[in-house]
Amino acid sequence: MPCRPYFFHEEPLMFTEITDDTFDRSVAGGLNIVLFYKDQCPFCKAMKKIITKFADRPAAADKSIGYFQINREGNPKATEAMGVERIPAVIVFRDGEKIHAKSGDVTYRDLERMIA
Amino acid sequence: MKQIKNVVFIMCDSLQWHYMGCYGGKWCKTPNFDRLAREGVTFENVYSEGLPTIPVRRALMTGRYTLPYRGWSPLELDDTTIADILWRHSTYSGLITDTAVMHLPKYGYQRGFDFVYNLRGHDDDNHYYAEDPIYHLKMEDYHKPAYRTDENGDQVEEMWSQFSKDEMVGYLAQRQYWRTDEDQNVAHIAKQSIRFLEEIDRNKPFFLWIDSFDPHEPWDAPSIYDPDKKCPYDPDYDGQEIWNPVSTYADNVYTDREMEHIRALYAEKVTNVDKWIGKVLDRIRTLGLEHNTMIVLMADHGEPLGNGAHGHGIVRKCRPWPYEELVHVPMIVKAPGLEAGKRIPGLVQNIDISPTMMEWLQVPKESWPDMQGENLWPLMKGEVDKVRDYLITGFFGQSWSLITEDWSYIHWLNPVALENTEAGGKTMFEVYDIEEGEVSEGISDSQTMFDKIKKQQENQWTCVPGSLTEVPAEDGLYNRHSDPFQLENVIKQHPEKARELYDKLREFMMELKAESIYTTT
Numbered sequence: 001m002p003c004r005p006y007f008f009h010e011e012p013l014m015f016t017e018i019t020d021d022t023f024d025r026s027v028a029g030g031l032n033i034v035l036f037y038k039d040q041c042p043f044c045k046a047m048k049k050i051i052t053k054f055a056d057r058p059a060a061a062d063k064s065i066g067y068f069q070i071n072r073e074g075n076p077k078a079t080e081a082m083g084v085e086r087i088p089a090v091i092v093f094r095d096g097e098k099i100h101a102k103s104g105d106v107t108y109r110d111l112e113r114m115i116a
Numbered sequence: 117m118k119q120i121k122n123v124v125f126i127m128c129d130s131l132q133w134h135y136m137g138c139y140g141g142k143w144c145k146t147p148n149f150d151r152l153a154r155e156g157v158t159f160e161n162v163y164s165e166g167l168p169t170i171p172v173r174r175a176l177m178t179g180r181y182t183l184p185y186r187g188w189s190p191l192e193l194d195d196t197t198i199a200d201i202l203w204r205h206s207t208y209s210g211l212i213t214d215t216a217v218m219h220l221p222k223y224g225y226q227r228g229f230d231f232v233y234n235l236r237g238h239d240d241d242n243h244y245y246a247e248d249p250i251y252h253l254k255m256e257d258y259h260k261p262a263y264r265t266d267e268n269g270d271q272v273e274e275m276w277s278q279f280s281k282d283e284m285v286g287y288l289a290q291r292q293y294w295r296t297d298e299d300q301n302v303a304h305i306a307k308q309s310i311r312f313l314e315e316i317d318r319n320k321p322f323f324l325w326i327d328s329f330d331p332h333e334p335w336d337a338p339s340i341y342d343p344d345k346k347c348p349y350d351p352d353y354d355g356q357e358i359w360n361p362v363s364t365y366a367d368n369v370y371t372d373r374e375m376e377h378i379r380a381l382y383a384e385k386v387t388n389v390d391k392w393i394g395k396v397l398d399r400i401r402t403l404g405l406e407h408n409t410m411i412v413l414m415a416d417h418g419e420p421l422g423n424g425a426h427g428h429g430i431v432r433k434c435r436p437w438p439y440e441e442l443v444h445v446p447m448i449v450k451a452p453g454l455e456a457g458k459r460i461p462g463l464v465q466n467i468d469i470s471p472t473m474m475e476w477l478q479v480p481k482e483s484w485p486d487m488q489g490e491n492l493w494p495l496m497k498g499e500v501d502k503v504r505d506y507l508i509t510g511f512f513g514q515s516w517s518l519i520t521e522d523w524s525y526i527h528w529l530n531p532v533a534l535e536n537t538e539a540g541g542k543t544m545f546e547v548y549d550i551e552e553g554e555v556s557e558g559i560s561d562s563q564t565m566f567d568k569i570k571k572q573q574e575n576q577w578t579c580v581p582g583s584l585t586e587v588p589a590e591d592g593l594y595n596r597h598s599d600p601f602q603l604e605n606v607i608k609q610h611p612e613k614a615r616e617l618y619d620k621l622r623e624f625m626m627e628l629k630a631e632s633i634y635t636t637t
Binding site: 040042043045046047049050105106107108109 | 618619620622623624626627629630631632633
């Protein structure tokens with residue numbers, strides 16, 4: 001993987017924000033990754049960066065993947081429906097069906113396996 | 117055919133950066149290191165990311181962080197080392213060392229080197245001589261025991277005092293025949309290194325890793341064995357020559373005067389290392405190797421040596437405390453094309469030297485894709501003025517620290533959580549609170565506690581016997597400008613800054629964990 005500088009500037013993020021109301025139709029078709037997060041959570045901030053970088057890796061770049069994020073606070077329906085307890089939580093959907101889920105630490109290798 | 121380019125990488129274990137003249141040290145003489153600094157590039161703010169000895173070796177060999185992934189543990193098949201890589205690129209690799217923990221059975225840190233020379237008997241390998249008869253030296257001349265009163269009111273020797281004696285048995289047996297500085301381990305390492313340089317086939321590039329365990333303890337400097345010599349840094353001392361101090365709080369065992377002398381003996385070792393490594397540097401020059409050889413001199417960590425800035429109260433690395441005197445390391449690089457005498461103040465992580473050496477050796481980048489360090493060539497050439505805004509340091513599973521140009525923040529990991537650590541790897545220890553005679557839950561008396569700790573030493577996280585995983589109760593925030601040695605915790609005065617750095621530290625560790633290359637946790 002290329003070396004990259006460790007600076008404080010923010011990297012651009014490409015997530016679409018979704019809510020309880022838009023959740024089901026957002027993940028209905030195709031391959032989609034949803035990140036459950038909350039504000040002021042450093043681990044969630046890290047997870048956003050990780051998924052952003054993952055999108056550029058060969059395993060993901062040649063696939064059509066939707067990237068979504070949903071704030072756990074204010075969206076209890078989706079949080080409960082998906083069984084999310086610890087955050088950050090990454091859930092992968094294929095055509096609306098939940099196929100993989102992981103909370104806490106996620107590696108790039110984990111993500112590759114989850115979208116394979 | 118491309119030009120032949122070599123690397124001589126010189127690691128001096130436990131070499132304190134601020135003892136060196138080229139880093140502003142005023143009293144410890146290091147003329148050869150100083151000369152290298154005048155001829156090369158001196159990095160003023162290099163920090164090792166994972167401590168202590170074994171994590172640093174893994175980090176430098178792989179060019180990867182260890183702090184998120186692994187502590188004191190063997191190399192794994194998932195690790196790709198410089199020696200592994202160079203095998204594919206027609207480069208002859210050599211390792212010359214007396215660093216015993218690189219030779220631990222089944223640890224594999226010597227894997228892949230074409231040539232390996234091990235000098236036996238140092239540190240964890242002191243058992244090598246322990247069965248030999250001792251004729252000429254007496255333990256009591258050099259060991260100051262520490263005692264405690266047990267539950268029966270009897271005086272018994274402290275565990276760490278006994279450990280120090282156990283170490284010394286092998287040392288005394290080996291070193292009873294030492295006379296001059298030429299008998300010291302670093303002299304043998306230097307001579308072997310010179311032999312390697314003289315005999316190597318220069319039609320192929322070579323990578324030589326010289327790993328001198330000196331000036332790591334024991335600090336039996338040349339003056340110990342020469343009856344006509346006094347320690348040059350403390351010639352008026354007439355007390356006991358304590359060269360393998362007990363690994364505990366200094367005030368528990370030693371007077372201020374004794375600690376002063378221990379530091380003087382350490383400094384004398386440093387000067388001896390400078391002398392003998394200087395001979396290696398001289399030989400590189402007289403062999404005409406300077407025109408195509410990159411020389412790197414660095415340390416893995418410093419050394420806690422007493423109170424205040426010397427060591428936050430401890431002697432030897434017996435606590436997982438990532439303070440300045442331990443984690444800030446010297447690094448000097450000399451190579452053709454670099455400006456002589458240049459000094460670089462920017463923050464540098466120790467792993468940055470690994471891709472830097474790979475680039476010098478002309479190994480294509482696709483051969484080292486797992487390396488996480490930053491290539492330092494643009495920084496050394498003055499094309500950029502920094503490569504990082506922050507860096508990390510700490511002890512795996514025990515302490516994490518974030519360092520910026522202005523602040524340092526130390527986070528003590530919750531010891532209760534260590535049983536189920538999210539950091540992966542192995543939980544190799546339990547935490548005992550030994551303040552004021554307290555014992556941890558489930559331990560009925562202090563003797564049982566000490567027995568358990570002694571047994572626990574099988575699960576190693578440092579090379580210092582008697583070490584305890586005892587950490588402060590509160591995280592620390594320190595101003596690097598006014599308090600570089602982290603003596604005044606200002607976390608209460610700057611809660612927002614503390615929170616910012618704590619969040620940044622956790623965010624960064626999570627990002628790094630995502631980059632794990634290990635197939636097992």
